[in-house]
Amino acid sequence: LKLYMFACVVLCFSFGAHFNGSYSVAVRLPGDVAPPSGGSDSDVPQPTEASSTPVRKAPKKPTAVVQKGTKSPVKELSNVTEQVWLDEIYAGRMPVVMRQMDLGSCVQRWKSPEYFLQHDAAKKVSTRISTDVLLDFVNKNYRFETMPLSEFMAKVFNTDSKEKYYFRSVGENMRKEVSDINQSFPEIAADFHVPSECAKTITPERIHSSALRISSKNIRMWTHYDVMDNILCQIVGSKKITLWAPEEVRHLYFHGTSSSAVLDIDNPDLSQFPLFAKANRIECVLHPGDVLFIPAMWHHNVITLEPSVSVNIFFRHLSEDQYPLKDLYGNKDLVVAERALGQVDQAVETLKQLPEYYREFYARTMIEKIKAAFVSNQ
Secondary structure, three states, X not given: OEEEEXXXXXXXXXXXXXXXXXXXXXXXXXXXXXXXXXXOOOOOOOOOOOOOOOOOOOOOOOOOOOOOOOEEEOEEEOOOOHHHHHHHHHOOOOOEEEOOOOOOOHHHXXXXXXHHHOOOOOOEEEEXXXXXXXXXXXOOOOEEEEEEHHHHHHHHOOOOOOOEEEEEOOOOOOOOOOOOHHHHOHHHXXXXXXXXXXXXXXXXXXXXXXXXXXXOOOOEOOOEOOOOEEEEXXXXXXXXXXXXXXXXXXXXXXXXXXXXXXXXXOOOOOOOOHHHHHOOEEEEEEOOOOEEEEOOOOEEEEEEOOXXXXXXXXXXXXXXXXXXXXXXXXXXXXHHHHHHHHHHHHHHHHHOOOOHHHHHHHHHHHHHHHHHHXXXXX
16 A cells, blocks of 8 residues: 655745745655665656756745835025914924024124123033043933033033033923923013014914023934924024934834833844834034924934034924913823823733734734725825
């Protein structure tokens, strides 16, 4: 008795993985006649040196191709009018550089460190100090030091210093109040105003906070996003800004925080952050008088190209009740989003009660439900 077992197609499914191949197996039971001297059963074709039938080779596994993200310039507009701001820029919900806007006398006055010897000179500022170009918000590779504004400005403009300085204004009561440059720096704040073209949108009722930012040359801030809309007004020096759209969050390694774990965006460690290579970015350089509109949820990274002074105005896009009451920096999740994220955390803990085999299935089912409801196929 001779038994032949043929496994023609083997197909396994386990969350999308499959194997497809063809094999033949011959089993000879006791008492069967031995096969011909060719070494195999005659009715199962076997290739020999004289045979024209080629040996079937296993197909090569395809090489994984990593899609590289694109790099494009931020849209730039000159001679921006109120109507262009309202209809094209603000309604468009995309970053736009508005060149040479009227920000007040600050563009001329603030470019000299000596100016700060007579204006708000004694105001104490708490500055970050580091010898590292890449500031790390998570691991805190910097120290804080408090000094008068006039002394701080002299250090910032000392380009020979090995230490890097970065200041971001906070509220007078930093644990309870948002930053307000009019309150903290009344003398120099009088030199600055929001561009008149944006005044109907950026009203006192909608403004969340105003932040003065002063930093040394060649210092890079960590990648982060804000839940508020924001105009970044460049007063002194120049800085390069890199931005990623909200949907790029899947490539940026935020790990549940508002700051990315990827510090060096130009030379990332792709063995640690492989998905970062797929992220699409847009870039621009701001000069004195330029204003960058950064819509809420757009991730951004900033490096100063020379000693820099700028002002951020954070303002609400949605109604005030959509934002948490105690958000001092404009980066806490929206009220509804925070509630939904909490429910996700609860769902994760609930699924942990299942064995892994079932847990993974339902986790993927849950992910697909969310994607189908909210994520564009584009």
